[in-house]
Amino acid sequence: MGNWRERLWQERVEPRIFLLAQLRIATDGLALGTAGLNLVVGALGGGFVLASSFVVGRIPAAMDAGVGSPQWRSLVTAFLVASGVLLAQQILTPLSAALGQLVKHRVDGLFYDRLLEASLRSTSVAPQEDDESLANLRLAAEGLEKGSRTPGDAAAGTLALVIRYSRLGAFVLIIGAVISWWAAAAIGLVTMTLRVGHRDVVRTYTRLVPVMNPLRRESDYFLGLGVGPVAAKETRVFGLTSWIIERYRSSALAAIRPLWRERRRVNVTAFLWRSVFSLIVVCLVVALMLRAGAAGTLTLTELTIGVQATIAAVLLGEFYHESDTGTQFGLIAVRALERFRSQVAASEAVPPTVAGGASAATAAPSFSEIRFSDVTFSYASGGRPVLDGLDLTLRAGECTALVGLNGSGKTTLVKLLARLYEPTRGAILVDGRDIATLPVDVWRRQIGVVFQDFIRYELSLSDNIAFGAIEHRYDPGQLAAITARAGLADIVAGLPSGLDTVLASRYDGGVELSGGQWQRLAIARALLAVDAGARILVLDEPTAALDVRAEAAFFDEFAERTRGRTTLLISHRFSSVRHADRIVVLSGGRVLEDGTHESLLARDGRYAELYRLQASLFTADVEGGEDDAVGSTSPGAEVRR
Numbered sequence: 001m002g003n004w005r006e007r008l009w010q011e012r013v014e015p016r017i018f019l020l021a022q023l024r025i026a027t028d029g030l031a032l033g034t035a036g037l038n039l040v041v042g043a044l045g046g047g048f049v050l051a052s053s054f055v056v057g058r059i060p061a062a063m064d065a066g067v068g069s070p071q072w073r074s075l076v077t078a079f080l081v082a083s084g085v086l087l088a089q090q091i092l093t094p095l096s097a098a099l100g101q102l103v104k105h106r107v108d109g110l111f112y113d114r115l116l117e118a119s120l121r122s123t124s125v126a127p128q129e130d131d132e133s134l135a136n137l138r139l140a141a142e143g144l145e146k147g148s149r150t151p152g153d154a155a156a157g158t159l160a161l162v163i164r165y166s167r168l169g170a171f172v173l174i175i176g177a178v179i180s181w182w183a184a185a186a187i188g189l190v191t192m193t194l195r196v197g198h199r200d201v202v203r204t205y206t207r208l209v210p211v212m213n214p215l216r217r218e219s220d221y222f223l224g225l226g227v228g229p230v231a232a233k234e235t236r237v238f239g240l241t242s243w244i245i246e247r248y249r250s251s252a253l254a255a256i257r258p259l260w261r262e263r264r265r266v267n268v269t270a271f272l273w274r275s276v277f278s279l280i281v282v283c284l285v286v287a288l289m290l291r292a293g294a295a296g297t298l299t300l301t302e303l304t305i306g307v308q309a310t311i312a313a314v315l316l317g318e319f320y321h322e323s324d325t326g327t328q329f330g331l332i333a334v335r336a337l338e339r340f341r342s343q344v345a346a347s348e349a350v351p352p353t354v355a356g357g358a359s360a361a362t363a364a365p366s367f368s369e370i371r372f373s374d375v376t377f378s379y380a381s382g383g384r385p386v387l388d389g390l391d392l393t394l395r396a397g398e399c400t401a402l403v404g405l406n407g408s409g410k411t412t413l414v415k416l417l418a419r420l421y422e423p424t425r426g427a428i429l430v431d432g433r434d435i436a437t438l439p440v441d442v443w444r445r446q447i448g449v450v451f452q453d454f455i456r457y458e459l460s461l462s463d464n465i466a467f468g469a470i471e472h473r474y475d476p477g478q479l480a481a482i483t484a485r486a487g488l489a490d491i492v493a494g495l496p497s498g499l500d501t502v503l504a505s506r507y508d509g510g511v512e513l514s515g516g517q518w519q520r521l522a523i524a525r526a527l528l529a530v531d532a533g534a535r536i537l538v539l540d541e542p543t544a545a546l547d548v549r550a551e552a553a554f555f556d557e558f559a560e561r562t563r564g565r566t567t568l569l570i571s572h573r574f575s576s577v578r579h580a581d582r583i584v585v586l587s588g589g590r591v592l593e594d595g596t597h598e599s600l601l602a603r604d605g606r607y608a609e610l611y612r613l614q615a616s617l618f619t620a621d622v623e624g625g626e627d628d629a630v631g632s633t634s635p636g637a638e639v640r641r
């Protein structure tokens, strides 16, 4: 019983209350006006049944009395009234639909704002990287993109229900007033029984959504692999095409099977008894009316009203295409968004701070050290801590290189430094002050970062760079200087619209850059942030896609440009790392070794082992004559000397 009540509340009452509140916020008086208009449109349906029945009822007398007689004029008057009602209905129905569309767009607009707000405003990226909350975010976003299943459709659909139910109310009142209140109650019951059946079917589909969505995700993924450009190369080279088609087919079938099963069950069991019950009641009511008509208890007009209103009312026990899909599915996105918002709220140890860019930059503190003090961190997905009691001090003005095997936690450390996550235990202290106590935007303005998986924005080249310090306005001359420093000058010169060229070939005049060129662009972005006042430069595998000469040039330039900046360099290329002032080896979530290149080689520990291993690979390559460009940048070259 408790469950039943809870479900009723959760599925039917709560969403509607919520929706009404949204309608008020999003549409001011528009929703109320549309509801009023819909009430009139619905009542006109009842009016037409009455007026047209009067026409039918007056025909025999008019025919007997002939053209021009008072009876004839009475028939003409009834006909004109019926036509007027019909005309009013014809004019007001599209108007109501247009207002419904307006309501839909306003409500959807509100939800788009909320979706972006919820997604972008969290301090941490935990909700975007956690499978469960990400699924909710996706569900909310997908819901907004689906043509007839958006929150706006739920709102417009709710308003459209006013037409249907006011019409039903009018028919029931007419039957009650003209025939009998028992007949009215019986017809009202039949209509609602059929209606509830249709709603149950739709509701069943909604309950299947959580079951079907994960299965659909799989089939969507295979579809994406098959038709998208990302996997085009590998699917052909590895001969995966038939395999993908087969996996798509089987996962799509697995996703749709629960729906077929439920559809059979619901359609057979729910509609069979409802249809039989309705048929019996309607036949009984109509038979009684006909008998009363034959006995003279009902006039022809009353009989016509009764029969017409009965048929019209029962026809309302159907699926409402303009309402039911929207009202049933449109709120899935709303609920998913609410769940995502609570997950964001739960993941936020510190409420997000929204600061103006300029003030954030001016309020930036200077410092002499950043200390990771006993920092422990685990991702929400569980498992052993990625960082486990880490103690590490980054000294201002020094370049610290961070090395370690794959998965040793280097990128995670950067995420904590940028406050994309908060430590599970311990703190990151800047001159003794916990960075968690600083306004997050102020702190982030201190950091210029090239992430390992930096973003390739499908925007102009200048936008791609300017994002490094979006609050500042840079003129094209300054941006051009940055591109030159990042080794992009020749590339920019060759672009059709220079700095304004859009970096995606699917746009008119757009171009596609190579992986290495994109990486230079990400470096340019970070350099801009540094120019704008960031005191910490983080480079997570900044040269992974650069050729060896470009890498060498980058580090020559880099050393010059970052002199006096606090730099954290993550790289698997020991040729890059060895130039750092200090090298830290991370292992098991802690600092394993810490020193200069020379001191770590002398120590002959993990760093020395990895360095020599990489050096021997380069030596083998060079001795095999495969690469004459390794030159002075490779540790192998260093070792050979």
Ligand SMILES: Nc1ncnc2c1ncn2[C@@H]1O[C@H](COP(=O)(O)OP(=O)(O)OP(=O)(O)O)[C@@H](O)[C@H]1O
Residues within 6 Å of the ligand: 129, 130, 379, 380, 381, 386, 404, 405, 406, 407, 408, 409, 410, 411, 412, 413, 452
């Ligand atoms: N969003 C996440 N959710 C759950 N676990 C994660 C997440 N990101 C990383 N991990 C896990 O944390 C561990 C450390 O990952 P991290 O990316 O920090 O390593 P890394 O040292 O930078 O590795 P690489 O050298 O391969 O770049 C890995 O075991 C990884 O699977």
